[in-house]
Amino acid sequence: MPQVQKITSSEVAKHALAEDCWIVVNGKVYDLTKFAPNHPGGAEIIHQFAGKDGTKTYNMYHSKELIEKELVDEDKKGDFDESSIDSKWTDANKEDESAKSPLDPEQKPPLAALINADDFERSFEKYGPRKPWAYITGASNDLLTYDANKTCWHKLWFRPRIMRDVKAITTRTKMLGQEVTMPLLIAPMGIAKTAGDEGELALGAGAARGGIIHVQSTAASFSVEDILAAVPKTHPYFFQLYVDRNRKKTEELLQRLETMDQIKAIFVTVDLPVVSKREADERVLEEQKVSLYSGDGVTNKPDKKGGGLARTTGGFIEWQLTWNDLPWIKRFTSKPIVIKGIQTAADAKLALELGCAGIVVSNHGGRALDNAPATLLSLLEIRRDCPEVFTRMEVYVDGGVRRGSDILKAVMIGAQGVGVGRPFQCAVAYNTNGVEHLCDIFQDELETAMRLCGVTDLNKVRGDMQYLNTSELDQFLPPKPQTGLFGFLRSKL
Ligand code: HEM
Numbered sequence: 283m284p285q286v287q288k289i290t291s292s293e294v295a296k297h298a299l300a301e302d303c304w305i306v307v308n309g310k311v312y313d314l315t316k317f318a319p320n321h322p323g324g325a326e327i328i329h330q331f332a333g334k335d336g337t338k339t340y341n342m343y344h345s346k347e348l349i350e351k352e353l354v355d356e357d358k359k360g361d362f363d364e365s366s367i368d369s370k371w372t373d374a375n376k377e378d379e380s381a382k383s384p385l386d387p388e389q390k391p392p393l394a395a396l397i398n399a400d401d402f403e404r405s406f407e408k409y410g411p412r413k414p415w416a417y418i419t420g421a422s423n424d425l426l427t428y429d430a431n432k433t434c435w436h437k438l439w440f441r442p443r444i445m446r447d448v449k450a451i452t453t454r455t456k457m458l459g460q461e462v463t464m465p466l467l468i469a470p471m472g473i474a475k476t477a478g479d480e481g482e483l484a485l486g487a488g489a490a491r492g493g494i495i496h497v498q499s500t501a502a503s504f505s506v507e508d509i510l511a512a513v514p515k516t517h518p519y520f521f522q523l524y525v526d527r528n529r530k531k532t533e534e535l536l537q538r539l540e541t542m543d544q545i546k547a548i549f550v551t552v553d554l555p556v557v558s559k560r561e562a563d564e565r566v567l568e569e570q571k572v573s574l575y576s577g578d579g580v581t582n583k584p585d586k587k588g589g590g591l592a593r594t595t596g597g598f599i600e601w602q603l604t605w606n607d608l609p610w611i612k613r614f615t616s617k618p619i620v621i622k623g624i625q626t627a628a629d630a631k632l633a634l635e636l637g638c639a640g641i642v643v644s645n646h647g648g649r650a651l652d653n654a655p656a657t658l659l660s661l662l663e664i665r666r667d668c669p670e671v672f673t674r675m676e677v678y679v680d681g682g683v684r685r686g687s688d689i690l691k692a693v694m695i696g697a698q699g700v701g702v703g704r705p706f707q708c709a710v711a712y713n714t715n716g717v718e719h720l721c722d723i724f725q726d727e728l729e730t731a732m733r734l735c736g737v738t739d740l741n742k743v744r745g746d747m748q749y750l751n752t753s754e755l756d757q758f759l760p761p762k763p764q765t766g767l768f769g770f771l772r773s774k775l
């Protein structure tokens with residue numbers, strides 16, 4: 283057998299430019315020149331490691347297999363020659379600032395001290411590394427939609443009924459045919475490893491312990507197979523799909539998922555055709571940035587345009603996806619399809635007409651279009667303008683849901699269930715126990731809210747608005763669409 287030549291550190295170091303960018307990841311050398319502009323996390327983070335070892339940062343965000351799976355053979359240059367590491371290489375790689383973990387265990391409160399969903403985010407703020415903190419908790423532009431998502435839940439008041447026997451209650455229900463202990467989903471979130479080593483494995487296992495369902499993201503930091511293996515085979519999952527601009531990839535992914543019985547539905551995310559501007563995230567990268575070009579340690583802006591923060595590119599997410607593509611998706615899956623990212627009654631109606639099994643009223647947790655309506659307002663708009671949507675398909679809502687009482691409110695409007703994002707991602711810092719603990723908190727708060735409202739069975743109050751007072755929010759709803767002849771004529775204009 284001929285000896286395969288390994289690639290030395292000095293050879294790798296020669297390819298240290300954006301336009302000629304080799305990186306060492308887990309003992310292998312890759313040419314990321316062509317891939318970097320399409321990297322969903324932005325080109326700059328890749329360019330920071332041109333001619334260097336990016337293993338630590340890569341492993342913090344991605345599964346080991348991802349890079350091997352995603353790159354074409356031509357870009358896999360070969361094995362890195364560890365024996366060639368010299369002081370020059372070691373010095374150059376000292377600059378891996380973003381991999382340095384500013385974790386401060388002293389600041390980490392014990393799990394038992396966390397008693398509500400916000401506590402998980404606060405704990406992560408104190409204890410977690412800065413970059414993941416900015417990535418997870420950040421939102422678009424001025425955070426207007428992010429803030430509105432939360433505050434609208436606060437403006438929806440209950441009208442409790444009293445003197446009812448509330449000893450025995452049940453929160454059990456079904457979601458897309460799957461039995462769950464309460465109508466709560468762990469919303470799909472990319473790269474959960476940023477919050478803790480167990481990443482999506484903790485989300486899946488914690489959800490299973492809590493009797494709820496985790497929607498795993500296309501951009502997960504583990505493979506689907508690894509995530510499924512984290513829970514008993516009987517426990518259901520949902521899968522969130524970002525359609526890839528390379529449609530072949532999506533077809534292959536759907537075909538792979540089709541063989542996995544544990545995956546019970548496909549949630550197609552449609553609210554992020556381009557990645558929005560997440561300023562907190564960009565600012566942190568600016569502070570951590572190191573020079574690509576200066577061999578002498580002077581820190582330059584690595585962006586040729588000069589401004590140079592990690593403006594995420596549109597990445598791999600298909601921006602030409604339209605309603606006409608639904609039949610194409612259905613060709614590759616027999617699983618129920620749920621459209622995630624509905625923000626108006628008009629689009630909810632379209633999803634219904636096109637035979638979707640459900641929708642998620644979502645604005646990506648304020649991480650897509652800033653100034654998009656708070657999801658609770660969109661939910662109320664759908665309730666007002668096309669109530670049939672709630673009975674003819676399953677409606678979910680996410681964005682700012684932080685209390686068990688919010689779950690109850692959503693169900694009373696007619697939702698089948700809610701999704702919760704950021705607090706669960708932060709719970710990953712406490713591994714599976716953290717995720718389970720957060721499920722317990724929601725369960726407990728939901729039961730308490732039900733009892734205090736005089737409700738014993740969630741399924742009996744679904745869509746029953748008599749328990750709610752929406753008057754503080756009604757003023758924020760868009761004008762009612764005109765119906766009758768006048769409306770018809772207008773729609774034709
Ligand atoms: C073929 C290889 C790779 C693929 C397919 C890939 C894919 C992705 C995806 C899907 C995201 C999530 C974007 C989001 O939802 O915000 C991401 C983020 C990220 N990736 Fe990669 N990646 C690859 C290689 C790398 C390498 C080599 C590094 C570093 C050396 C890296 C570092 C990061 C970082 C730091 C983020 C987070 C960026 C942020 O939040 O600003 N990735 N990548």
Ligand SMILES: Cc1cc2nc3c(=O)[nH]c(=O)nc-3n(C[C@H](O)[C@H](O)[C@H](O)COP(=O)(O)O)c2cc1C
Nearest residue numbers: 418469470471472499551646647681682702703704
């Ligand atoms: C860190 C993070 C990553 C996310 N990644 C995805 C994703 O990969 N796919 C997706 O459909 N939504 C993604 N979302 C949006 C969530 O699914 C969900 O819509 C949102 O987080 C709900 O708002 P909340 O965080 O206020 O609960 C992400 C959200 C966060 C916070």
